Amino acid sequence: MSGSSRRDFLKTSALIGAGITGLSISSAKAAPKNILSENRMGVLVDTTVCIGCRQCEWACKEAHDLPAGNIASYENREVFYNMRRPSENALTVVNQYSAGKGSDLPVDVKVQCMHCDHPACVSACIVGALSKEENGSVIWDTDKCIGCRYCMVACPFQIPAFQYNKALDPKIMKCDFCFERTKEGKLPACVEICPVEALTYGPRTELISIAKDRIKRDPDRYIDHIYGEKEAGGTAWMYLGNQEFAKLDFPEPGDKPAVGVSESIQHGIFAYFVPPVSLYALLGGIMWINKHRKSSDEEEK
Amino acid sequence: MMKNILTLILFFALYVSLIAQQSPKKNYSKLNINCKTCHTCDVPTKTDPCLVTCPRDKMTTVYQSADKTPETIVLDQLVNSYGPVYFPHKAHAQMAEMGGGCESCHHHNTSGPILKCSSCHETSRKRGDIGIPDLKAAYHRLCIDCHREWSHNVSCNTCHVPKKDLKNVKDEKAQKKYYSKNYPIILEPSKIVFKTNYEKGNLVTFYHNEHNNKFGLTCTSCHKNESCATCHDLSKNSNTKEKTITVTKSNSDNHKKCSSCHQIENNCSMCHQDKVAEPFNHGKQTGWALNRFHINLSCAACHGEKLPYKKLDTKCISCHKNWNNETFKHSITGLQLNEIHSQLSCEDCHTNNNYSAKTTCNGCHDNYSFPKQVPGKIVGKLN
Numbered sequence: 001m002s003g004s005s006r007r008d009f010l011k012t013s014a015l016i017g018a019g020i021t022g023l024s025i026s027s028a029k030a031a032p033k034n035i036l037s038e039n040r041m042g043v044l045v046d047t048t049v050c051i052g053c054r055q056c057e058w059a060c061k062e063a064h065d066l067p068a069g070n071i072a073s074y075e076n077r078e079v080f081y082n083m084r085r086p087s088e089n090a091l092t093v094v095n096q097y098s099a100g101k102g103s104d105l106p107v108d109v110k111v112q113c114m115h116c117d118h119p120a121c122v123s124a125c126i127v128g129a130l131s132k133e134e135n136g137s138v139i140w141d142t143d144k145c146i147g148c149r150y151c152m153v154a155c156p157f158q159i160p161a162f163q164y165n166k167a168l169d170p171k172i173m174k175c176d177f178c179f180e181r182t183k184e185g186k187l188p189a190c191v192e193i194c195p196v197e198a199l200t201y202g203p204r205t206e207l208i209s210i211a212k213d214r215i216k217r218d219p220d221r222y223i224d225h226i227y228g229e230k231e232a233g234g235t236a237w238m239y240l241g242n243q244e245f246a247k248l249d250f251p252e253p254g255d256k257p258a259v260g261v262s263e264s265i266q267h268g269i270f271a272y273f274v275p276p277v278s279l280y281a282l283l284g285g286i287m288w289i290n291k292h293r294k295s296s297d298e299e300e301k
Numbered sequence: 302m303m304k305n306i307l308t309l310i311l312f313f314a315l316y317v318s319l320i321a322q323q324s325p326k327k328n329y330s331k332l333n334i335n336c337k338t339c340h341t342c343d344v345p346t347k348t349d350p351c352l353v354t355c356p357r358d359k360m361t362t363v364y365q366s367a368d369k370t371p372e373t374i375v376l377d378q379l380v381n382s383y384g385p386v387y388f389p390h391k392a393h394a395q396m397a398e399m400g401g402g403c404e405s406c407h408h409h410n411t412s413g414p415i416l417k418c419s420s421c422h423e424t425s426r427k428r429g430d431i432g433i434p435d436l437k438a439a440y441h442r443l444c445i446d447c448h449r450e451w452s453h454n455v456s457c458n459t460c461h462v463p464k465k466d467l468k469n470v471k472d473e474k475a476q477k478k479y480y481s482k483n484y485p486i487i488l489e490p491s492k493i494v495f496k497t498n499y500e501k502g503n504l505v506t507f508y509h510n511e512h513n514n515k516f517g518l519t520c521t522s523c524h525k526n527e528s529c530a531t532c533h534d535l536s537k538n539s540n541t542k543e544k545t546i547t548v549t550k551s552n553s554d555n556h557k558k559c560s561s562c563h564q565i566e567n568n569c570s571m572c573h574q575d576k577v578a579e580p581f582n583h584g585k586q587t588g589w590a591l592n593r594f595h596i597n598l599s600c601a602a603c604h605g606e607k608l609p610y611k612k613l614d615t616k617c618i619s620c621h622k623n624w625n626n627e628t629f630k631h632s633i634t635g636l637q638l639n640e641i642h643s644q645l646s647c648e649d650c651h652t653n654n655n656y657s658a659k660t661t662c663n664g665c666h667d668n669y670s671f672p673k674q675v676p677g678k679i680v681g682k683l684n
Binding site: 026049051052061075088104105185187191195196197200201202206207210213235 | 426427431432433434437438441442444445449450453454455456457528530
């Protein structure tokens with residue numbers, strides 16, 4: 001009796017398993033848009049050139065319909081006393097650090113989404129709301145987003161922010177590489193306003209060769225490292241600096257795409273549905289043993 | 302026969318033309334001349350050799366002296382929400398002479414005429430060659446690094462006048478005045494005490510202004526390749542006439558500035574002392590106090606340019622070689638000689654050419670003495 005029921009249970013679970021595997025294959029066909037174009041664009045941020053005027057912060061808010069305030073108020077240097085992070089109200093911020101080699105001037109670092117070549121957020125998004133576009137930008141579809149905030153956890157640079165204080169329709173907020181502006185042929189707002197062109201917008205491959213050229217021509221000014229060339233598998237935004245990037249609060253995500261981490265966790269949990277099936281099988285087994293023991297106990301009585 | 306001659310002539314003509322084509326040409330690329338001396342572009346071709354304009358002595362080059370450069374340059378190519386920038390060129394050129402010279406701004410310029418910034422830096426940010434910054438960035442990068450060193454801010458209004466404010470300041474003169482409010486005062490300390498780690502005398506007192514005046518020095522005599530903020534700094538109090546600096550730089554760096562004029566080897570005590578030194582006093586240090594005329598002279602005026610200075614005696618005639626009773630205006634000593642005395646020779650009263658000693662009247666007069674009796678009229682303070 002019990003033998004046949006176990007066979008039945010295994011049969012059903014195998015059927016369910018096969019069904020779900022089939023489902024997961026079909027959903028893989030509707031995987032998020034994740035294009036890695038040859039001609040994808042990028043931005044080279046030269047932190048040795050940046051003067052910390054914070055006009056990019058203002059321009060970014062203007063371009064994204066966030067309350068920006070008066071541009072003159074951005075001349076305030078006191079904000080540099082505290083380290084700031086991009087938030088739902090400011091998609092990019094500039095922080096100031098002490099001087100590096102070859103200069104007595106402080107170093108200013110603009111922080112925003114790095115627009116990874118292998119974005120972990122895109123991979124982590126369970127509804128495919130995030131996508132890596134052909135022009136290199138990582139953008140998200142507010143209509144699809146369900147607010148699970150997996151992207152926030154997945155991001156190796158801790159960039160996506162969430163409108164926590166919005167009760168209705170809160171959104172994930174992050175730099176979108178001015179997707180709408182660049183589509184119209186305009187430059188990203190921050191690149192356009194930068195008075196010293198610390199931000200250079202162009203094809204990523206060209207930017208890398210420009211960066212290498214700058215390091216070669218002026219080895220006293222730069223350290224021999226392009227942050228973002230290889231970090232997290234490569235990013236669209238890349239940085240030049242005159243001191244170790246760890247000192248400038250840049251994370252060290254390693255050269256492998258962060259996707260590997262988040263996907264291995266997610267895929268590890270659900271890989272071919274074996275772990276869940278085996279878990280249920282184990283639980284089922286325990287249940288069956290317990291039940292069997294109970295009934296044999298009763299029989300003994 | 303004729304055919305043979307013709308063939309010979311033909312061969313000769315061919316040979317000559319071949320030789321002519323192969324005539325040795327100077328290979329300029331192998332000569333020890335910078336390509337940019339004659340060519341303005343990186344890759345001169347036969348069709349476009351991009352030669353510089355000549356004659357070179359009639360054009361403005363990067364080897365120009367600062368004083369010969371334009372006073373002001375109006376930068377108005379990118380006028381947008383701000384008015385044109387009136388750039389005080391000569392003042393900056395003079396400052397540049399303390400460092401990299403003209404080429405600190407006119408970089409990558411040929412030795413030919415000064416190129417416009419816009420000949421390399423494009424006016425649009427959306428452009429083909431993103432390796433070179435655009436014009437706006439090029440201007441700002443040149444200015445802002447020095448300017449924020451001393452101003453400690455990156456405010457646009459330091460150099461730019463918003464167009465809406467321009468209505469009130471129409472003429473150039475008024476505009477210049479508008480800018481001058483932002484000029485930093487040159488911090489010229491009169492006295493600097495250096496705290497050093499030299500055991501036998503850790504204090505070096507340097508009288509900055511005195512040194513400049515006495516030795517006829519200009520800023521560039523000592524200050525080269527320094528941060529602008531050394532002399533200009535808005536955050537520092539301009540009234541600080543005295544300051545103390547704890548020396549941290551290496552030994553040779555510290556001595557370099559002094560040793561260019563002073564013999565410093567085995568002469569440490571000249572500068573290194575236990576206490577803060579008094580300013581130089583000619584009377585105390587040499588035993589011959591300077592009068593009101595000598596005090597205003599530079600050291601070199603009497604002692605000559607060459608260091609160490611030659612010692613002088615106290616005789617006036619040693620320096621004032623052309624002085625005699627006719628050329629010397631005695632009234633500047635405060636005593637105007639009367640007609641009789643003015644015809645005497647100097648030594649008649651000032652015996653042994655010693656003008657600091659008491660004069661004698663005994664040569665002519667009995668029982669006369671100065672200043673009891675005066676050989677003329679007192680017209681000022683005697684000295």
